[in-house]
Amino acid sequence: MKLYEFEAKNILKENSIPVPLSIVTEKYEEGYQFFTSSKPVVLKAQVLTGGRGKAGGIKFANTEEEYRNFFQNLLALKIRNLPVKKILMEKKLNIKNEIYLGYGILRSEAKIIFMISKYGGMEIEELAQDKPDEVIKYPINILSGIEKEEVRKTIKKLGFDEKITDKITDIALSLYKIFTEYECEVAEINPLVITKENKVIAADARISIYDEAIHKHPEYKKEEDTYTPLEKKARRMGLGYVEMDGDIGVIGNGAGLNMATLDIIKFFGGNPANFLEVSGRTYHKAKEAIQIILLNPRVKVIFGNFFGCISRCDVIADGLVRAIKEGVVKVPMVVAMRGTGAEEGIKKLKDAGLEEIYEDDIDAGKRVIEILKEL
Amino acid sequence: MSILINKNTRVLVSGMTGKEGTFHTKKMMDMGTNVVCGVTPGKGGTEHLGLPVYNSVKEALNKHEIDACGIFVPAKFAISACNEAIDAGIKLVVVITEGISPHDSLKFISNAKRHGVTLIGPNTPGLLTPQECKIGVLATEYIKKGNIGVISRSGTLTVEICYYLLKEGFGQSTVVGIGGDPVVGSTFRDIYKLFEDDDETEGIVIVGEIGGTMEEELAQYIKESKDKKPTVAFIAGQNAPPGKRLGHAGAIIEGGMGSASSKVNALEEAGVEVARVPWEVGKLMKGRL
Numbered sequence: 001m002k003l004y005e006f007e008a009k010n011i012l013k014e015n016s017i018p019v020p021l022s023i024v025t026e027k028y029e030e031g032y033q034f035f036t037s038s039k040p041v042v043l044k045a046q047v048l049t050g051g052r053g054k055a056g057g058i059k060f061a062n063t064e065e066e067y068r069n070f071f072q073n074l075l076a077l078k079i080r081n082l083p084v085k086k087i088l089m090e091k092k093l094n095i096k097n098e099i100y101l102g103y104g105i106l107r108s109e110a111k112i113i114f115m116i117s118k119y120g121g122m123e124i125e126e127l128a129q130d131k132p133d134e135v136i137k138y139p140i141n142i143l144s145g146i147e148k149e150e151v152r153k154t155i156k157k158l159g160f161d162e163k164i165t166d167k168i169t170d171i172a173l174s175l176y177k178i179f180t181e182y183e184c185e186v187a188e189i190n191p192l193v194i195t196k197e198n199k200v201i202a203a204d205a206r207i208s209i210y211d212e213a214i215h216k217h218p219e220y221k222k223e224e225d226t227y228t229p230l231e232k233k234a235r236r237m238g239l240g241y242v243e244m245d246g247d248i249g250v251i252g253n254g255a256g257l258n259m260a261t262l263d264i265i266k267f268f269g270g271n272p273a274n275f276l277e278v279s280g281r282t283y284h285k286a287k288e289a290i291q292i293i294l295l296n297p298r299v300k301v302i303f304g305n306f307f308g309c310i311s312r313c314d315v316i317a318d319g320l321v322r323a324i325k326e327g328v329v330k331v332p333m334v335v336a337m338r339g340t341g342a343e344e345g346i347k348k349l350k351d352a353g354l355e356e357i358y359e360d361d362i363d364a365g366k367r368v369i370e371i372l373k374e375l
Numbered sequence: 376m377s378i379l380i381n382k383n384t385r386v387l388v389s390g391m392t393g394k395e396g397t398f399h400t401k402k403m404m405d406m407g408t409n410v411v412c413g414v415t416p417g418k419g420g421t422e423h424l425g426l427p428v429y430n431s432v433k434e435a436l437n438k439h440e441i442d443a444c445g446i447f448v449p450a451k452f453a454i455s456a457c458n459e460a461i462d463a464g465i466k467l468v469v470v471i472t473e474g475i476s477p478h479d480s481l482k483f484i485s486n487a488k489r490h491g492v493t494l495i496g497p498n499t500p501g502l503l504t505p506q507e508c509k510i511g512v513l514a515t516e517y518i519k520k521g522n523i524g525v526i527s528r529s530g531t532l533t534v535e536i537c538y539y540l541l542k543e544g545f546g547q548s549t550v551v552g553i554g555g556d557p558v559v560g561s562t563f564r565d566i567y568k569l570f571e572d573d574d575e576t577e578g579i580v581i582v583g584e585i586g587g588t589m590e591e592e593l594a595q596y597i598k599e600s601k602d603k604k605p606t607v608a609f610i611a612g613q614n615a616p617p618g619k620r621l622g623h624a625g626a627i628i629e630g631g632m633g634s635a636s637s638k639v640n641a642l643e644e645a646g647v648e649v650a651r652v653p654w655e656v657g658k659l660m661k662g663r664l
Contacts, residue, residue: 105477107587107625110484110558125632142481143489183478185557212450212624213476226618242619255555255622256529259584259611260653266614267652275615277622279531280473307535309514339534340514361535362654 001214001221002048006088008205011182012189015174018201020090028071031089035067038091043067045074045084048226050123055079060092082226093203094196099158100124100135101172102188102206103179111139112179114151116172118158120191146176160194167200168192183213234292238282241292246271248368249293249331251286252305253279253316261305264365270372273299278319283311286319290328300375301332303368305361308339317345321352332356332371336364376575377504377549378524378566379467379493380443384508387432387441387465388413389456390448392423399447399471399512400424406515408508411439414456432463443467445501445510450474453497457483461492469510470496470560477624480558487560494560498624500530500552513550521546523660524570526563527582528555528589529623532611535653536582543657545664548576555623557586563593571604578605578664580656581647585612586626586633594641605663608642609650610635 003011006024013019023034024046035041045057052058057079059070077084098120106113115137119127128135136154140146152169160168171192179187189202214221223232234241240255244262248270252258255277262272273296278289286304293299306316317337323329334356337345342359349357356371358364386403390396391413401424404410412427412435419430429435432444444460446453446468453472460468461483468487475497487494495502501511505520512530517538523545527533533552540547551566553559563581570576583590590610597606613635615621617628628634639649648663650656 105481105558107557108562108589108592110481110488110560112481141485142478143485180478183476185477210477212474213478240622242616242621244616254529254531255626256527256532256582256584256611257535259615259621259626260532260535260609262615263611263613264652272614275619275621307531307538309531309534310512311531338538340516360654362652365652 001209001211003207003209003220004046004048004086005044005205006046006086007220008207009202011178011207012202012205015178017171017174017189018199020093020201020203022088022090024086024088026075026086031071031087032067034089035061040092042090042092043070043074044088044090045077045079046086046088047079047082047084049080049082052079057084093193093201095193096196097194098191098203099168099194100127100188100190101168101175101192102186102190103176103184104186106139109139112142113137113139114146114172116154116158124188124190142180146173148173164194164198164200171200171202178207182207182209182217184208185210230292230295233295234276237285237288237292239285239289239292240275240277242275243296244272244274246273247298247300248372249273249296249299249302250305251276251278251289251293251302253277253283253307253311254309257305257307261303261361264361265303265368268365268369270369278316279311284315284319286316287323287326287328290320290323294328294330299331301334301368301372302329303364304333304335305364306335306337308337308341308345312341313337313339313345314341314348317348321348324352324354334358334364334368334371336361376573377507378569378573378576379549379551380502380504380508380510382407382409382507384409385440385442386410386508386510387435387444389432389444389446389460391415391426392418392428393447396447397424403509406509407506408510411441432459432465436463441465443469443510446470446472448472454479454483457494458486461487461490466492468492468494469499469501470494471499471501471511473498475556477556477558480556484558484560495551496554496559498556499554500533502552503550505547511552513552517541518550519546522548522575522577524548524573524576524579525550525582526566526570526579527552528584528625529582529611532653533582536580536609536656539654539657540580540660543661545657545660548573555625557625563589564596567593567596571600571602576604578607578660580660581606581608581642583608583610583638584623584626585615585621585628585635586623588632590638591641594645594647597647598645603646605660606647607650607656607659607663608647609653609656610638613639
């Protein structure tokens with residue numbers, strides 16, 4: 001679960017990490033009052049995606065006219081298709097240096113990774129590519145925790161004086177506490193600004209909490225607006241659905257098999273319209289899944305690819321048969337079925353009048369593309 | 376031979392009396408797995424599926440010798456169940472449970488490493504040595520005795536790959552699901568090494584997917600290893616849109632990392648043949664063996 005910048009900064013503030021004087025608002029008047037008392041200010045569009053600066057989502061306002069223009073323009077802006085609903089307004093900082101500070105997960109070693117660089121402001125992925133030697137990182141065993149002296153030694157390499165080094169060290173330790181307490185995927189301050197007044201202030205922050213831990217922090221739970229309306233609808237029904245831009249609707253059991261089905265479609269020269277997994281708790285929901293798939297008007301053919309394991313093919317077939325009988329399946333459907341319960345499942349589908357049934361996905365995949373060409 | 380588990384492996388099931396635990400323990404026993412007992416706090420002293428149930432792993436170890444533990448408990452109890460098994464001295468822990476917070480996983484995986492315990496998962500379909508032992512949920516009909524070692528991040532797709540291997544006449548020495556989570560206890564490289572040392576395993580199949588860099592790290596290892604066993608891979612999600620999680624918590628391309636093409640390139644550079652679709656895996660292996 002990604003957090004908005006203002007949410008992330010609330011958490012920083014609660015943990016004694018300095019942040020700029022600010023308000024979050026979508027109201028012009030409220031923003032205006034803040035502007036007059038705190039100018040010059042920066043206005044930042046609150047969206048859950050990167051690339052905000054390049055998309056014009058960050059504006060500095062010195063005059064009343066600038067404030068007026070920027071405020072209205074930002075609220076009308078869409079960044080990577082996401083609408084801007086709130087603006088974070090902050091008092092502008094007198095920047096002397098900008099550094100990067102962050103924690104993530106080192107998947108390959110099952111450790112937390114600490115990262116710092118004196119080149120703040122760029123995205124860490126870009127930074128790691130452009131200046132790999134300028135990103136200092138080391139892994140931390142979660143059971144041992146973070147060592148203050150080790151962190152301080154690392155930060156000292158950036159070359160700031162003792163006082164600034166101490167301040168950055170304290171912030172690094174607090175951010176580690178946040179990272180572990182909130183069970184984050186990422187927690188970073190970028191840039192962490194050293195001002196001309198020698199203050200160290202978090203100018204921007206990105207925090208993402210693992211979905212599996214978000215129930216412990218319900219105040220940050222939200223329906224992410226990075227999902228399309230159809231993805232939201234499917235998620236509410238418990239279906240793992242990802243919308244894509246092709247014309248072949250995909251349904252299958254198991255995440256891996258579903259990904260492979262997308263690959264099979266591409267292999268034969270087609271384009272998938274979605275990823276949709278029915279398994280575990282949802283494998284009896286084939287009918288509902290097909291309803292979701294067909295809400296996407298681009299879908300011309302459905303490819304169902306099933307390998308019966310714990311999710312038995314005959315149970316999946318029951319859902320498909322309901323969809324056929326109730327007239328839900330409004331486009332041609334090709335099904336591949338093998339594994340546990342396949343024989344029974346295939347029989348049920350045949351009895352329901354489905355013609356395009358195969359055992360292997362190699363045959364079904366080929367057929368899907370043929371049918372699409374015949375349409 | 377096989378790796379990790381065989382007919383002599385004595386298995387304890389943590390969470391055996393639950394719905395999932397009951398269903399799969401029964402299937403494991405049907406296949407001939409030597410399940411010795413179960414653990415469910417509060418149900419100690421009872422019997423389930425004809426086996427004794429204990430309140431804790433420690434209690435069970437007072438009565439039995441145990442080589443491996445399968446974890447079937449709900450996500451929120453997983454960390455304590457795993458640590459209990461690790462701390463009690465069981466040397467192989469297989470975590471089937473899905474939906475565990477990766478920070479919990481970091482903790483029990485680190486604990487396992489400290490104790491020299493092999494931890495598989497979480498979010499894994501488990502391990503299977505045909506005709507001998509199964510810890511987990513893999514469907515058995517298409518997994519036959521043979522000489523191919525299979526390592527996979529997924530469940531159903533693993534069985535699909537075994538199905539196509541069988542069509543070319545290949546069975547398996549052992550099938551290892553390493554799990555679909557972002558953080559897992561054993562990586563492709565860890566398990567690959569075990570198959571390298573196993574005399575019965577003549578070829579190795581890797582079933583990877585988008586997300587993370589485990590496949591690239593394996594490729595690096597294979598590149599540097601001297602005696603190469605024929606290896607074939609399939610990477611699922613070659614056409615996955617970036618930034619979207621595809622079913623598995625670990626299957627996501629983020630910040631330019633974890634794409635299928637990076638994995639395919641790395642593996643091919645290491646001399647691994649990479650199938651474009653599942654059915655090519657069997658055919659490619661046939662060409663190598």
